[in-house]
Amino acid sequence: MTGLGVTAPAGFRAGAATAGLKPSGRPDVALLVNDGPLDAVAAVFTANRARAHPVLWSEQVVRSGSARAVAVNAGNANCYTGPDGFLVTHRTAEHVAGLLGTADREVGGGDVVVCSTGIIGVPLDTATVLAGMSAAAADLGDDDAHALAAATAVMTTDTRAKQAVRTADGWTVGGMAKGAGMLAPGLATMLVHLTTDAVLDAAVLDAALRAATRVTFDRLDSDGCMSTNDTVTLMASGAGGVTPDQAAFTAVLTDLCHDLAMQLLSDAEGAEHDVAIRVVHAATEDDGVEVGRAIARSALFKTAIFGRDPNWGRILAAVGTTAAAFDPLEVDVSVNGVQVCRAGGPGEDRAGVDLSGREVTVLVDLHAGDAEATVWTNDLTHAYVHENSAYTT
Template sequence: MSVTAARGFTASGVSAGIKDSGAPDLALVVNRGPSYAAAAVFTSNRVQAAPVRWSRRVIGDGALAAVVLNSGGANACTGPAGEDDARAMAERTARALRVEAEQVAVCSTGLIGVPLPMDRVTAGIDAAAAELSEDGGEAAAIAIKTTDSVHKTAVASGSGPDSGPRSGSGPGPGWTVGGMAKGAGMLAPGLATMLVVLTTDADVSAPTLDSALRQAVRTTFDRVDSDGCMSTNDTVLLLASGASGVRPDPAEFAEAVHGVCLDLALRLVADAEGASKEIEVRVVGAASEQDAVTVGRSIARNNLLKCALHGEDPNWGRVLSAIGTTSAVFDPDRLDVSINGVRVCRDGAAGEPRDKVDLSGRAVTVTVDLRSGDASATIWTNDLTAAYVHENSAYSS
């Protein structure tokens, strides 16, 4: 049920004609209250799309009544006209829902530099408003896809203020967190080329939402590094309706938000463009968390290693080379590397025979022990394939 798993929300997804294929391309997510608390995290790219600029402004008071999203066009690098179009999307949505435009966030995804066909967009908003329902979460998730092969949703819930979150397929007697995401390429720190909408029926204030969201994003979406590229449109929104009437423990609520974000982040990695391997880079024994993240990202962005793993070659030398480009604290003669459980490098030299490593499956785990402290971090990435190159060489054609 995605974003409508939480009570107090309706959603829809329609085909507005933005995409030439005729596939669904416009979605609405609406908070029916009684609370309208919200929080957001946006791309750290200095080149930001008009919808990001608009949404940054309207989230300032910590409240949202709705989100309008389109795929098929990013409305990025479109000049003053793009700013006008983002505002027009919010105003048209507000008119259809009888709310204020400043209560509407706008999200767009697709090709950069191409103006949106606003006549189709506005007509699509009206159509989406007419189809809003409590069962519309899946349709909304489908409508925001671009190169995604599957739509991505996740749900977690808690039974009351004194109990922790549990996985589930829909709302329980307590409170629920639901979410949807899109993204299959340009996955790198600073979020990813993704749009994410999270909802909850918990009675949670905007500051609590903001704290939970930022904690969750820092160790989930911000640690997905599929291809080292950062988007102009990344947006993660968290809206609370308060419809359950339950005010959960903040720590337990944050855990549930983290769980949904992690679920969605791993779905992004699993659906990355052209990928044949899902690679988990675990860095342990670091002097600091920042060192662990820096080393993990260097490994995840090493194209030689990504090619090797695609070819099922456990080339640990490329791991060491990536580590060596960082400023992290380590002794090169004390580095250990394991690939899928086999310690192929011990003390900075050859360990177990490489032919013991089974890389025939899709899942790959690279574990690095810096032996310099107690901190750790995990980065998720993919292999580099000919299919990725092909898909991105023809993306705008």
């Protein structure tokens, strides 16, 4: 039976441990190991110019196109921690390499991707994280329980673990993700780790991953805040022995990434509504994304949805801040199937819009071309404000 997460594809093991980085005392360290025979890897990282030490390290690792493991700690982002912060990352990679290397399988620090998530600006204690990695390495397994343990250990403000798996024609893709805040990425969303047992090289993995993230994680804009640590990795073990068509692999990978992205959205801090903003008849896809993202980042729009008020004026106001091609007197807006704005003016009675459920669909028709794009967001609630005002205390 196919597993539930990163260990579902053949050739992967996962482990988790409690190092003591989380004040809650919950598991906070995870390891994902590729046992091969291939060690192909691709990754995309945050577009934030202020990138954490693990991102700077891992960018160098994946340039080779190969990696044997991903080491993750939660509870501390190891960002803005000075030169010692990079040294912790380097030592973590070297330590994990030493734990995994064998007489017939050499592993170096350059084979280990390192990821961290949690509080920014707090030094990460080397001894603590290395002890956690040792414990995780001692408990590696390829079953569902180990996959779930790893997916749980990487959580911070998440309320539940996020996993997904897809199978097709003799090969499998699995994944785990964490993230509930700072979901406004450039090429990635928080920490996402994907695995496949297909026989694929790094170049194919990279092309497929960028195509998948472009229309999934990169379209998730929960709160307009871009993380310093966002990372998405994709590793191929080749243990399944099957080489899929690149287009077919990309399609399956995209479907799995969409699944994980929607799990991230549904667990966004304090959210009561999941909002899909679909922009149609845009002059270009980029215009559609820009319009969707402007609406998603409007605090006025997001609070209106929280208040169950389909205030379409706030939507048009957000659209008007963009450089997209459109005539304001031709724009139509529908909310949950009710066309509340027609040709830049009042449409159907907005009292007919039902916002009592969790799912909300906003359709914006620009009447400017044939392109379209969808951006996903959520409402802005009292709970979000409380969560982020009390996060470090």
